[in-house]
Amino acid sequence: MYDVKTFNAIAQSGLDTFRNDFEINKTDDPDAYLIRSVNLLEADFPQSLKTIVRAGAGVNNIPLDRVTEKGIAVFNTPGSNANAVKELIVALMIATKRNLFEAHQYSDEHTEADVSQRTEKDKTKFNGTELAGKKIAVIGLGHVGSLVANAALGLGMKVIGYDPYLSANAAWRINNKVKRVDTIKKAVKSADFVTIHVPKNEETIGLISTPEINEMKDGAVLFNYSRVGIVDNKAAVKAIRNQKINHYCTDFGEPIIADNPKITITPHIGGSTLEAESNGAIQGANTVMDYLQNGDTTNCVNLPNMQVAFETAFRITVIHQNVPNMVGQISTQLANRQINIENMANAAKDKVAYTIVDVNDLNQDDAEDLIHHLNSIPEVYRVRLIKHQ
Numbered sequence: 332m333y334d335v336k337t338f339n340a341i342a343q344s345g346l347d348t349f350r351n352d353f354e355i356n357k358t359d360d361p362d363a364y365l366i367r368s369v370n371l372l373e374a375d376f377p378q379s380l381k382t383i384v385r386a387g388a389g390v391n392n393i394p395l396d397r398v399t400e401k402g403i404a405v406f407n408t409p410g411s412n413a414n415a416v417k418e419l420i421v422a423l424m425i426a427t428k429r430n431l432f433e434a435h436q437y438s439d440e441h442t443e444a445d446v447s448q449r450t451e452k453d454k455t456k457f458n459g460t461e462l463a464g465k466k467i468a469v470i471g472l473g474h475v476g477s478l479v480a481n482a483a484l485g486l487g488m489k490v491i492g493y494d495p496y497l498s499a500n501a502a503w504r505i506n507n508k509v510k511r512v513d514t515i516k517k518a519v520k521s522a523d524f525v526t527i528h529v530p531k532n533e534e535t536i537g538l539i540s541t542p543e544i545n546e547m548k549d550g551a552v553l554f555n556y557s558r559v560g561i562v563d564n565k566a567a568v569k570a571i572r573n574q575k576i577n578h579y580c581t582d583f584g585e586p587i588i589a590d591n592p593k594i595t596i597t598p599h600i601g602g603s604t605l606e607a608e609s610n611g612a613i614q615g616a617n618t619v620m621d622y623l624q625n626g627d628t629t630n631c632v633n634l635p636n637m638q639v640a641f642e643t644a645f646r647i648t649v650i651h652q653n654v655p656n657m658v659g660q661i662s663t664q665l666a667n668r669q670i671n672i673e674n675m676a677n678a679a680k681d682k683v684a685y686t687i688v689d690v691n692d693l694n695q696d697d698a699e700d701l702i703h704h705l706n707s708i709p710e711v712y713r714v715r716l717i718k719h720q
């Protein structure tokens with residue numbers, strides 16, 4: 332039996348996905364965490380914990396280096412909430428350019444019985460502009476950015492994309508009418524809208540600040556539905572004061588941007604639709620089960636992604652440092668016990684490597700001794716023995 336501890340609201344459809352040999356929130360020694368935005372940066376992790384699965388995209392709430400050294404595999408659920416974010420960006424483009432927030436406030440404040448004459452006069456204050464023909468820069472063309480770029484094309488907009496790390500898979504999703512450029516300044520130059528869809532990391536903090544804002548068209552609209560800090564909020568407030576930016580919309584509040592009529596702050600609802608929450612929870616539950624029962628690492632963010640058909644009685648998985656002679660040391664431990672290796676796979680990602688060893692003949696005593704000795708290799712972070720279901 333495996334125990335899964337959940338944090339945040341995990342959709343029931345995801346919890347229902349778990350098979351019978353999984354229990355939810357039953358013990359203090361969980362095998363897996365299934366989480367959304369809970370901040371685990373300062374958390375302690377129980378020794379029992381083998382995986383953290385983030386139902387969603389961003390993993391900046393997880394201390395990746397620290398959990399990797401504890402042999403905990405971290406996954407996300409790519410694309411599960413991308414459509415939800417895309418639809419919100421489209422809604423906000425229309426809302427800001429048609430002055431919907433101001434127009435609604437006006438109508439709320441003018442409720443007298445015979446208001447029509449007055450509104451016919453006043454409504455010119457809320458004249459808007461259309462999206463067709465306008466230019467949008469999409470920074471980050473992954474799951475969210477590619478959908479935003481394609482939707483903007485569908486609305487008749489000119490779309491410029493910037494993503495220096497675009498994967499081949501992601502590139503296939505992007506309409507070839509999206510013009511890709513190789514610097515952020517080229518992307519945002521003369522843009523009517525700029526929207527950011529990148530992970531938060533050392534490189535992306537402050538990605539949009541005064542120099543980038545100065546390249547945009549006067550009166551541009553800026554969106555940050557990625558993470559706080561990727562847009563320099565101080566620079567955004569200054570640009571609004573100088574009328575360089577007309578409107579700034581973000582999912583992440585901070586005191587410095589509060590109480591500004593030209594700043595719309597939503598409470599981190601980019602991925603908050605029934606559909607997205609269900610997608611993420613189901614994908615997350617399947618990821619937990621696949622990793623715990625097969626050791627596969629599809630969509631793992633801190634280990635190499637490996638899928639190996641599990642056709643033997645036992646599988647031994649080893650998370651270790653990416654240094655020479657690890658495969659040699661692991662196979663020697665098996666050879667010393669006369670255990671035949673049926674299949675073996677190894678891959679590395681940055682400083683970490685993952686080795687899968689499939690065997691058939693393994694008795695209880697050998698298994699305990701083997702796991703103990705593998706765990707004693709100083710460069711090994713975690714060893715697991717998985718019995719074929």
Ligand SMILES: NC(=O)C1=CN([C@@H]2O[C@H](COP(=O)(O)OP(=O)(O)OC[C@H]3O[C@@H](n4cnc5c(N)ncnc54)[C@H](O)[C@@H]3O)[C@@H](O)[C@H]2O)C=CC1
Pocket residue numbers: 387388389390409410412413416470471472473474475476493494495496497498501528529530531534535556557558582599600601602603
């Ligand atoms: N507001 C919300 O509720 C949500 C927020 N997000 C945020 O949006 C981010 C993006 O989500 P997805 O598109 O699903 O992730 P993704 O991983 O599919 O795409 C991210 C893209 O950013 C690109 N990128 C990385 N560094 C870059 C840089 N310096 N400049 C330009 N491009 C760069 C990558 O190559 C990748 O194509 C997430 O990391 C998360 O922080 C995602 C979903 C919901």
Ligand SMILES: O=C(O)CCC(=O)C(=O)O
Pocket residue numbers: 367368386387388389390412599601602603
């Ligand atoms: O609603 C959530 O769980 C947060 C979505 C999000 O920010 C993400 O997927 O990165």
